[in-house]
Amino acid sequence: MQNSKQPALFIPHGGGPCFFMDDPRGIWRGMEAYLRSIAATLPATPRAILVVSGHWETEGFAFTGAERPTLVYDYYNFPPHTYDLRYDAPGDPALAARGAELLRSAGLPATVDAARGLDHGVFVPLKVAFPEAAIPVVEMSVDLNLDPALHLAAGRALAPLRDEAVLIVGSGMSFHNMHGYGDPRFTAPSNAFDAWLTKAVEADAESRSSDLARWESAPAARASHPREEHLIPLMVASGASDAPGRRDYHEHVLETAISGFRFP
Numbered sequence: 001m002q003n004s005k006q007p008a009l010f011i012p013h014g015g016g017p018c019f020f021m022d023d024p025r026g027i028w029r030g031m032e033a034y035l036r037s038i039a040a041t042l043p044a045t046p047r048a049i050l051v052v053s054g055h056w057e058t059e060g061f062a063f064t065g066a067e068r069p070t071l072v073y074d075y076y077n078f079p080p081h082t083y084d085l086r087y088d089a090p091g092d093p094a095l096a097a098r099g100a101e102l103l104r105s106a107g108l109p110a111t112v113d114a115a116r117g118l119d120h121g122v123f124v125p126l127k128v129a130f131p132e133a134a135i136p137v138v139e140m141s142v143d144l145n146l147d148p149a150l151h152l153a154a155g156r157a158l159a160p161l162r163d164e165a166v167l168i169v170g171s172g173m174s175f176h177n178m179h180g181y182g183d184p185r186f187t188a189p190s191n192a193f194d195a196w197l198t199k200a201v202e203a204d205a206e207s208r209s210s211d212l213a214r215w216e217s218a219p220a221a222r223a224s225h226p227r228e229e230h231l232i233p234l235m236v237a238s239g240a241s242d243a244p245g246r247r248d249y250h251e252h253v254l255e256t257a258i259s260g261f262r263f264p
Contacts, residue, residue: 004044006162008155008240008263010170010233011035012249013125015181016075017082020127027253034249034260035128041248047165048092048136050099050158052233053121054172056141060109061154062116063096064139070117087123092136095166099140099158106157108150121171142232149213151232155239168240170233174259175224181254189220194250194257201238201245201261208245212238237263 011034018028019035039045055074056062069091073083096112103110122139143150155168162168174197180186196218200211212235215221215228225231238245241263249260 004165006042006046006165006167008162008168008170008237009038010172010174010237010261011038011125011129012173012258012260013121013171016078016120017085017124019124020082020085021079030251031249031253031258032128035125038129042167044165046135046167048095048138049126049130049167049169050095050138050140050161051118051122051126051169051171052140052142052236053119054142054176054230054233055119055121056116056139057144057146057229058111058141059144060111061100061103061143062111062113062141063099064091064116064118065093065096065112065114066091066117067093069137069139071123072117072119074119085123085127087118087127087133089118089126089130089133089135089137092138095136095138095161099138099161102157102160103154106153108154108157125171140236142229142236146228146232148215148228148232148235151235152209152213152239155236155241157239158236159240159242162240168237170235170237172230172233174231174234175256176230177224177226177256179226180223180256184255186223187252187255187257189223190256192219193221193224194259195219198247198259198261201247201263204244205242208238234261237261
């Protein structure tokens with residue numbers, strides 16, 4: 001069953017280690033429930049998971065190549081126990097090499113970094129979605145120029161991995177403006193951008209790629225993403241599918257519209 005074709009996902013990873021802290025207001029409960037639901041919606045247990053994180057930027061693309069990746073606690077001023085979180089999933093050096101080769105074959109620069117660990121854009125949501133940490137995980141960086149067309153092309157190059165039972169996950173946030181969270185003045189702009197983004201995702205692959213490549217022209221685009229590193233992983237997930245996507249998670253978190261998307 002592990003040979004079943006896997007979807008590509010774009011998931012929200014929340015704020016820092018939010019799912020592993022006290023949450024008396026229930027801010028993160030809906031997002032946590034969505035992440036917990038993912039495994040049951042897959043056609044089979046993935047052979048491996050490739051996560052594109054908005055928290056790792058490199059010149060060209062890079063893949064983690066360690067047999068046993070460490071964790072990068074790249075969040076600040078959180079409770080001490082959140083720096084003791086563990087996610088001891090194995091790495092997959094062969095998958096890292098395969099991903100890099102697919103990108104290079106498409107004319108895209110790619111390397112394997114055997115020393116790099118998994119940042120919180122990877123281990124925090126995966127610890128919720130796949131708590132057993134039994135599935136091998138490879139992280140992929142975003143290119144520091146954040147060119148959407150380049151990342152759509154990277155997704156197209158990586159699409160064969162889905163037929164090899166690899167789950168491709170873009171990890172970011174559909175709205176990411178640190179000044180907007182908790183501010184009701186950003187509710188309407190975030191709604192406008194979310195509506196545009198959902199319509200773009202649900203279009204055919206050619207129209208979707210065209211729309212996403214010019215995402216800056218969307219309503220409230222820069223109000224939603226002053227810098228787009230948390231949106232760019234969506235481009236890779238989108239590029240990895242030639243079928244219309246769909247929104248499979250949506251709610252308002254801290255007064256802003258947040259969504260997750262799936263590409264069959």
